Amino acid sequence: MSDVAVGLDVGGTKALAVLVTREGEILDEIKSSTPHDAHGPAGVATARVLASQIETLAQRHGLDPVTLPIGVGMPGMVRRDGRLAFAPNLHSASGASFPELLRDLLGATAVAMENDGNCAALAEFAWGAGRDIENFVMVTLGTGIGGGIIANGELVRGQNGFGGEIGHMAVEARGALCGCGGYGCWERYASGGGLARLTTQWALEGRLPTLTARSGGAQSVSGEDVTRAASEGLSEAVDLMREVAWWLARGLANLVAILDTGHFVIGGGLSVAADLLLPSAREFLEDLVFGFAKRPPIVVITSSLTVHAGALGAAKVALDRQP
Numbered sequence: 187m188s189d190v191a192v193g194l195d196v197g198g199t200k201a202l203a204v205l206v207t208r209e210g211e212i213l214d215e216i217k218s219s220t221p222h223d224a225h226g227p228a229g230v231a232t233a234r235v236l237a238s239q240i241e242t243l244a245q246r247h248g249l250d251p252v253t254l255p256i257g258v259g260m261p262g263m264v265r266r267d268g269r270l271a272f273a274p275n276l277h278s279a280s281g282a283s284f285p286e287l288l289r290d291l292l293g294a295t296a297v298a299m300e301n302d303g304n305c306a307a308l309a310e311f312a313w314g315a316g317r318d319i320e321n322f323v324m325v326t327l328g329t330g331i332g333g334g335i336i337a338n339g340e341l342v343r344g345q346n347g348f349g350g351e352i353g354h355m356a357v358e359a360r361g362a363l364c365g366c367g368g369y370g371c372w373e374r375y376a377s378g379g380g381l382a383r384l385t386t387q388w389a390l391e392g393r394l395p396t397l398t399a400r401s402g403g404a405q406s407v408s409g410e411d412v413t414r415a416a417s418e419g420l421s422e423a424v425d426l427m428r429e430v431a432w433w434l435a436r437g438l439a440n441l442v443a444i445l446d447t448g449h450f451v452i453g454g455g456l457s458v459a460a461d462l463l464l465p466s467a468r469e470f471l472e473d474l475v476f477g478f479a480k481r482p483p484i485v486v487i488t489s490s491l492t493v494h495a496g497a498l499g500a501a502k503v504a505l506d507r508q509p
């Protein structure tokens with residue numbers, strides 16, 4: 187049994203590889219761009235980048251990639267057998283089996299796969315803001331909303347391995363179209379992408395007059411403009427952040443009703459705006475959560491592992507599922 191593992195967090199733009207000990211200490215890391223080769227066989231271009239990262243880490247630390255536990259976190263539907271069934275933000279890799287590709291490229295024999303949000307949840311549970319909390323939900327606010335559910339001390343993987351896709355929970359019947367093909371998904375309202383969408387909508391409706399004047403047109407106002415202006419106290423921006431916080435709370439309240447979870451760990455790019463979002467979201471939860479007054483206080487905190495959560499969790503998966 188190896189006491190170190192490589193964890194890979196493959197995003198739509200970047201792939202982060204870390205070498206991690208069983209205690210969760212990061213010994214080394216490499217960041218690369220994720221290729222999008224629409225013409226080659228599914229996932230091969232991506233697998234080549236990952237193989238090179240693994241090889242470099244193995245060489246630097248005198249490890250053998252054939253036996254080294256390797257965990258791969260992918261944004262999408264990851265089957266229990268390791269095949270990536272569907273990845274809306276990584277189309278070129280949809281359908282690929284990374285354990286097979288990495289075996290072909292490196293001879294690697296100990297490759298485990300998991301959804302990236304599930305990885306982040308496992309890392310926070312083992313070493314981060316969810317440590318020893320038997321029931322919590324990891325909510326990753328990026329372009330979309332990823333996540334992972336820890337219930338009764340275990341990751342909810344589901345029948346196929348697709349558990350925890352909380353971003354595609356509908357929060358608005360017949361709402362905004364989502365990249366998944368559905369309508370009204372939570373991630374169209376409460377993520378970085380949701381903020382961008384609402385920003386354009388509000389600007390076109392004339393509800394962001396100051397920001398529209400500053401940027402030279404309604405279509406030019408960005409989500410970053412809104413978060414920056416909100417932190418400076420511009421009221422129209424503060425109002426929009428409260429709207430996003432309401433949608434965040436709407437989804438959290440649904441999860442409370444289903445899971446009776448009392449604890450949320452918020453990560454992802456938009457969590458840099460946590461100071462603007464979480465106080466309002468906590469306030470809205472009082473109205474939105476079923477039986478709020480009869481429950482212990484609901485804790486909503488930010489991730490402590492931040493950008494490393496996914497890669498650390500992938501390494502944890504590799505260590506825990508060694509063949």
Ligand SMILES: [Zn+2]
Pocket residue numbers: 353354364365366367368369371
């Ligand atoms: Zn969706």
